[in-house]
Amino acid sequence: xxxxxxxxxxxxxxxxxxxxxxxxxxxxxxxxxxxxxxxxxxxxxxxxxxxxxxxxxxxxxxxxxxxxxxxxxxxxxxxxxxxxxxxxxxxxxxxxxxxxxxxxxxxxxxxxxxxxxxxxxxxxxxxxxxxxxxxxxxxxxxxxxxxxxxxxxxxxxxxxxxxxxxxxxxxx
Ligand code: NI
Numbered sequence: 001x002x003x004x005x006x007x008x009x010x011x012x013x014x015x016x017x018x019x020x021x022x023x024x025x026x027x028x029x030x031x032x033x034x035x036x037x038x039x040x041x042x043x044x045x046x047x048x049x050x051x052x053x054x055x056x057x058x059x060x061x062x063x064x065x066x067x068x069x070x071x072x073x074x075x076x077x078x079x080x081x082x083x084x085x086x087x088x089x090x091x092x093x094x095x096x097x098x099x100x101x102x103x104x105x106x107x108x109x110x111x112x113x114x115x116x117x118x119x120x121x122x123x124x125x126x127x128x129x130x131x132x133x134x135x136x137x138x139x140x141x142x143x144x145x146x147x148x149x150x151x152x153x154x155x156x157x158x159x160x161x162x163x164x165x166x167x168x169x170x171x172x
Contacts, residue, residue, distance in 0.1 A: 001034055007053055008097065014145060016055050034052070047095060076114055076115040080134075088128075090129065097162065100162070104132075104136075104150070108127060
């Protein structure tokens with residue numbers, strides 16, 4: 001396992017649409033293992049493969065509360081098969097949009113189908129933080145970031161800030 005580099009805004013790779021995984025094999029599991037380690041190291045609660053530069057439809061997540069111990073989840077080729085009409089709002093952040101947070105409205109509950117770590121088809125009902133996290137991560141697979149859900153003004157402000165921070169970093 002290895003910690004990989006997390007891409008950040010405005011890296012254009014983050015806007016790519018990821019392709020479906022053809023087989024859950026050892027190569028994919030090695031990627032999932034690296035993603036999980038990278039996510040814990042950051043630390044964060046979710047990570048999509050595209051965030052480490054690999055454009056395949058795979059996510060890792062761990063939304064367990066502090067002190068609960070690790071509860072890693074793996075989602076390969078996830079699809080939302082149902083979502084509630086009711087929305088809920090969470091303050092979201094993203095490892096690819098460092099130190100920026102904003103409230104985003106999303107369906108409060110979702111049902112998601114996916115392949116697990118062993119390639120077995122699964123279906124799961126999610127609510128609360130898990131539902132938000134799944135939708136946030138699934139957006140990544142379609143090249144969508146949480147800031148794309150904000151007003152253009154707010155989004156531009158965040159992108160400008162991060163572009164400036166990156167330039168300053170590069171100049172050091
Ligand atoms: Ni994110």
